[in-house]
Amino acid sequence: MTIEIEDDAATTAARAVERLRLAEARLARRRQSECGPSENARAAMRVILDRADHGATVTPSEIAQHLGISAASVTGMLDRLHAGGLIAFVVNPTDRRSKFIVPFDRGADPDAVDPVTAQIRAFAAALPDGTADQVAAFLDRVREVVDSECT
Template sequence: MQSGDERGRAFPRVHESTALLREILTISDEYEVVVAKELDVNHTDLVAMQHLISSGHLTPSDIARRLGITTAAVTVVVDRLVKAGHVRREPNPSDRRGVLVVPDEGSTAKARGLLAPMIMDIDSVAQEFDEGEREVIVRYLQGVVSSYREHLQPPR
């Protein structure tokens, strides 16, 4: 039998830091909705833009792989991003039949402009801690990243 505190919970009680990480992930998803609206794209297109901005350019196949969608579906994503002026297709110098999808500089600047204030606010929180405390925080977050990476693969 569950206690009153555990009813309605998806998981048993976890450490407060784990609960806060879950809250951060939820708020991050909500923030991405705001950014997507500002850029006039849907969530999938925003994630594609994030990959393109961080990589500089990608092939459509690379985008499909990163998004976990088919190459046919990525064509639709790229078409929408081209039409919105967020990316352009360029010939792939290492594959004359292929193309590269390249982020538009103006769209990249707009996206960074939307994200920069939030990123700087988060960074300023880290500055409230001394070097030793920041090292502990970094070690903890590295462990979280490692746990996420381990669980990217389906269970065996």
């Protein structure tokens, strides 16, 4: 016998967000051990590419601050990205003790760095007019709750 449960729209949305959070956690665990750069490395690459696309530079300290991780963790991650040919280091001309991180191959497709984001962008492009703003506002509020937990 199957029990039918009728949920209102708010409960349905809340359950969908919880399934998304669980899927993100599973993906993060898989990425740590099975499929290439970690989630932090992918996030760092997005920051590096975005800054380069806007003609700005980024330092290891800025990446650490953006990701909310230690400078030591960033150093190891950047060394791995450099060894993989994804980034290069450039001496800061105004402070020779510091360095900037730049993408090594500007021809690299940002969607190849994170194909999940590319697929999500395609789904978002297919949303009906006005819906994308509502979904974004809802998800931003969910993110704020998640970000404020245990702070």
